[in-house]
Structure formats: structure tokens, C-alpha cells
Amino acid sequence: MKASSKNLPTVEDIQREIARRDYYEYVCYVHEGRYKKAPHSEFVGGVIQEAMDKKKQMNAGEIPxxxxxxxxxxxxxxxxxMTITETLPSYYLGNFPEDRVxxxxxxxxxxxRFxxxxxxxxxxxGADLFDIQISKESSAHDEWLLDNEIGGMISRGVLSGITGMGADLMIIDDPIKNREEADSETHRSKIWDEWIDSFSTRLHPGAIVILILTRWHEDDLxxxxxxxxxxxxxxWQVYNLPLEAEEDDVIGRAVGAPLWPERYGLEFIQERKRYPSSFNSLYQGRPTAAEGNLLKRAWWQYYDTLPKMVHTIMSIDATFKDEADSDFVCIQVWGKNGADMYLIDNLKARMNFPTT
Known part of the structure; x- marks a missing residue:
């Protein structure tokens, strides 16, 4: 006896069910072809799915x-x-409709916007995949509830204050906007104070906290x-996905391989390496201190009148070409008076060897 075709699931039925069961497939499904798949994004989707599976086990009393x-x-x-902040809250509430994000x-x-x-x-x-809908009373985009009037989402700026809602899922996406904010110790401390006195106090037992960021500064959140x-x-479970693969890459890349070669390949990596500090922090996730163990920022001072020098030293860091992608030549003249060193002159330019 043959099965009736009327009882067989359609392709759309299968796609919906896959999207309902797997977070990364959900991300691809709801963006309807606009989302570009990539191994690093699939890895992130797997990390999130694992966290949600653990939460389901907690709710069932299977694990602490x-x-x-x-x-x-x-x-x-x-x-x-796009992989996390624009999409995860909607999927999370589909699985935990009485939770708060x-x-x-x-x-x-x-x-x-998120x-x-x-x-x-x-x-x-929501209705098709999870049988959830937005409350008819929720007109705002930055604070809304589901139609059960329990589960919902609130979105705020990092220094705007959060009141009136706890969190079962908290997503902190790029709390620092730019280099100016990153280099401000005052601003970094304000964000830290918000974490201590506000964000962390909103967490319900069993909460998932996801911090997504580009590393601007070693003293960031x-x-x-x-x-x-x-x-x-x-x-904290920390997953660093650098632009250029290093040893023990979390997604198994060979050393030197790009994170997303279809969009940002080896040529792009070489372009960004022209700015080492920016490359190491923003692209490799390894911000370095403004001072090291040998030279401290507080030691640097400015002079108005140059004293008599006991010794004068010239340092030259040369190159052989003056092309647009060549390294800079740096020539400096230093004077020494007692224990103090004085920068007398400095030249930084792209020059060929004869010009140098």
C-alpha cells in the first residue's frame, strides 16, 4: 500500500522544522538568502545552540x-x-517564551535597531515556527512583549540605564563605539560600573550572557x-576568532589562513598589517598595553629648552624602496644628559635607500 502524497511533508515544512531545531539554520532561514554562510559563523551558531541545549537541561532538572x-x-x-544580536533574541524567545532578553x-x-x-x-x-506572537500592546521597538505578556525584549545603550526587567538572556554587543571611547579610562570605567551595578544584577538564575565585541583595548569590558x-x-568561555589564523585556531584553520576568505582574503590581511596596533587589537583580538615592562608612559616628558648633551646618537631604521606599500624609514637624533634621553629630531617617511 502506497503512502499518500498528501501526508508527506513539503520542502517548506522540512526547512521550517530544521530552522526550528537548529539555531544556525534559523539564522539562514529568516534572512531568506541575504545571509552569507561561513565556517566561523556556523561555529558561533554551534556555540549558541550548545548553550541553549544546556539551558533546556537545566529547566528539566537534568543538570544544576x-x-x-x-x-x-x-x-x-x-x-x-547579524549572526547573534539581530537574530538570537527572536529564536531564544521561541524556545523560552516566558523568558526575558x-x-x-x-x-x-x-x-x-537590534x-x-x-x-x-x-x-x-514566530507564529509559524514557535507559536508565539508580539503583544498588541507593544508598539515600541526597544521594549516589547510577547502576547503572553511575560516574555519579551528590552534594548538599551550601554550608559542609558536598565530598570524594570531581569534577564534570562543578556547580549552585550560592542559596548565601545570607537578609538576615542576605547582610549578613555573614564569611559571604560563607566562601562565597568554599569556591569557591576546594573547589568550583572539583572541576571536570573541560569541566565546566558553573551559578550560580543571587537577588542579595542586590553582594559575593555x-x-x-x-x-x-x-x-x-x-x-567565561572565550572564543577568539582572529582575521588571520594563529596556533590552535578554534575552527581548525591552518596558521595564516583568513577567517572569511571569500570576503577578506590574504590581500586584505596584508593591507591591515600596515597598521600593527590596529591589526593586533581589532582584527586579531590581542590588544596590547600602551606601555610595556621597560618603558612606562609616566616617564615620558616634554622639554622647552634643550640642555647640553654629553652624547648624541643617531638611529636609522631604513628600507630599500619608496613604493606606496613600503615600510616607513625612521631617522631619529637622540641626546643623552645623565640618566635622561632627549629626542632632538625625528623624520618618518617612505624613502628609497639612496634618498635615506
Missing amino acids: TTNQYIAINMPPRHSKS IEISYSDTFAR GKKNKEKVKQY QGRLLSEEYGKPLP
Whole structure:
């Protein structure tokens, strides 16, 4: 006896079911061909799926209830927000419709955009995939509830304050906007104070916390969260996905391989390496200190009148070409008076060897 074709699932039925069961497939499904698949994004999707599976086990009493802390470092323009912040809250609420989500970004405008993106996904796919809908009373994009009037999402700028809602899922996406904010110790401390006095106090038992960021500074929020200088660190799972693969790459790349070769290949890596400090921090996730163990920032001073020098030294860091992609030539003249060294003259330019 043949099975009736009327009882067989359609291709669309199968796609919906796969999207409902697997987070990364959900990301691909709801962006309807606009999402560019990549191994690093699939890896991130797997990390998130594992965290949600653990939460389901906690809710079922199969494992102890503990908070999960996940930090993901990625270079700019590698779909980190699209893969996580624009999409995860809608999927999470489909699985846990009575839970609350808090999303935090460097500005209210940026955060509101994430709230809107997730609200739109619930409106378009929520009923079909998870039997959830947006409450008719929720008109705002930065704070909305499901129609059960329990589960929902709130989105705020990092310094805007969060009141009135706890978090079962908290996403902190790029709390620092730019280099100016990153280099401001005052601003970094304000963000840290918000974590201590506001964000961390909103977490419900069994919460998932996801920190997604490009590493601007070694003393950024992640740096402080992992430093014993600021108290015993929480059990953070840290996944660093550098632009150029290094030893023990988390997604198994060979050393030197690009993270997303279809978009940012070897040529792009070489371009970014022209700016070592920026490359190491923003693209490799390894920000370095402004001072080292030998030279301290406080030792550097300015002079008005140059004293008599006991010794004068010239240093030359030369190159052989003056092409656009050549290294700079640096020539400096230093004077020594007692224990003090004085920079007398400095020249930095692209020059060929004879010109130097």
C-alpha cells in the first residue's frame, strides 16, 4: 500500500522544522538568502545552540542551574551582529517564551535597531515556527512583549540605564563605539560600573550572557572581566576568532589562513598589517598595553629648552624602496644628559635607500 502524497511533508515544512531545531539554520532561514554562510559563523551558531541545549537541561532538572558566560571576539564586518544580536533574541524567545532578553550596545540608536530586527522576525516567523506572537500592546521597538505578556525584549545603550526587567538572556554587543571611547579610562570605567551595578544584577538564575565585541583595548569590558585585578573572574568561555589564523585556531584553520576568505582574503590581511596596533587589537583580538615592562608612559616628558648633551646618537631604521606599500624609514637624533634621553629630531617617511 502506497503512502499518500498528501501526508508527506513539503520542502517548506522540512526547512521550517530544521530552522526550528537548529539555531544556525534559523539564522539562514529568516534572512531568506541575504545571509552569507561561513565556517566561523556556523561555529558561533554551534556555540549558541550548545548553550541553549544546556539551558533546556537545566529547566528539566537534568543538570544544576548555573549561569553561562560566553565571550566572542571577531574582527569588524564579519557578521557577528547579524549572526547573534539581530537574530538570537527572536529564536531564544521561541524556545523560552516566558523568558526575558536584555540587549546592550554602545548607543540607544544601535540597540533600538537590534530590538526592531528581532521584533520583525517574531512577527514574520514566530507564529509559524514557535507559536508565539508580539503583544498588541507593544508598539515600541526597544521594549516589547510577547502576547503572553511575560516574555519579551528590552534594548538599551550601554550608559542609558536598565530598570524594570531581569534577564534570562543578556547580549552585550560592542559596548565601545570607537578609538576615542576605547582610549578613555573614564569611559571604560563607566562601562565597568554599569556591569557591576546594573547589568550583572539583572541576571536570573541560569541566565546566558553573551559578550560580543571587537577588542579595542586590553582594559575593555572583557579585559576587566577576565582580570583578577577586578575580582575573581567568572567562568567565561572565550572564543577568539582572529582575521588571520594563529596556533590552535578554534575552527581548525591552518596558521595564516583568513577567517572569511571569500570576503577578506590574504590581500586584505596584508593591507591591515600596515597598521600593527590596529591589526593586533581589532582584527586579531590581542590588544596590547600602551606601555610595556621597560618603558612606562609616566616617564615620558616634554622639554622647552634643550640642555647640553654629553652624547648624541643617531638611529636609522631604513628600507630599500619608496613604493606606496613600503615600510616607513625612521631617522631619529637622540641626546643623552645623565640618566635622561632627549629626542632632538625625528623624520618618518617612505624613502628609497639612496634618498635615506
